[in-house]
Amino acid sequence: MYKDIESKAESVLISLYGSLDAIILPVDLAKAFEKILVEIEEGSFADANMSGTYSREGDVGKLLLSQQDPREQKVFIVAHVLGHFLLHANTSRDVFFRNQITELDDEINPEEREANIFAAAVLMPRQLVQQYWNASQDSVLLARKFGVTSEVAEFRVQILQLL
Numbered sequence: 001m002y003k004d005i006e007s008k009a010e011s012v013l014i015s016l017y018g019s020l021d022a023i024i025l026p027v028d029l030a031k032a033f034e035k036i037l038v039e040i041e042e043g044s045f046a047d048a049n050m051s052g053t054y055s056r057e058g059d060v061g062k063l064l065l066s067q068q069d070p071r072e073q074k075v076f077i078v079a080h081v082l083g084h085f086l087l088h089a090n091t092s093r094d095v096f097f098r099n100q101i102t103e104l105d106d107e108i109n110p111e112e113r114e115a116n117i118f119a120a121a122v123l124m125p126r127q128l129v130q131q132y133w134n135a136s137q138d139s140v141l142l143a144r145k146f147g148v149t150s151e152v153a154e155f156r157v158q159i160l161q162l163l
């Protein structure tokens with residue numbers, strides 16, 4: 001399953017950049033999102049623990065993100081939604097709570113976990129992670145390089161079994 005997710009993430013990167021060698025960091029998913037017809041809006045939620053909601057009706061999806069969240073967190077939600085779209089055709093609704101984004105390893109719902117694995121894979125392309133990880137072995141530096149949170153960087157390194 002990991003391999004399937006990895007290759008889906010690689011096809012997205014190839015469609016965005018032409019080839020895996022031409023990726024520019026941080027990965028920008030805006031074009032992929034336009035293709036799957038998801039609109040992104042920012043606002044604020046009454047519940048302070050919420051950082052996003054996604055819903056899809058027919059062909060058009062809508063993703064609401066919390067405007068006060070850091071960019072790295074929003075980017076992960078965007079990548080996670082793209083993962084559902086590509087891996088689970090029937091996902092039409094999703095709610096993001098802050099702790100789900102920071103405790104990635106505790107996710108037990110298989111589809112949520114797959115969407116997280118996809119998100120980390122598309123934001124942190126394998127070859128580049130391996131290259132930077134070999135150079136520094138520092139997940140904070142890695143996170144900065146790829147424009148993700150350090151939790152995502154650690155999760156990705158674990159998935160790649162580099163530790």
Ligand SMILES: [Zn+2]
Nearest residue numbers: 080094112115
């Ligand atoms: Zn989800």
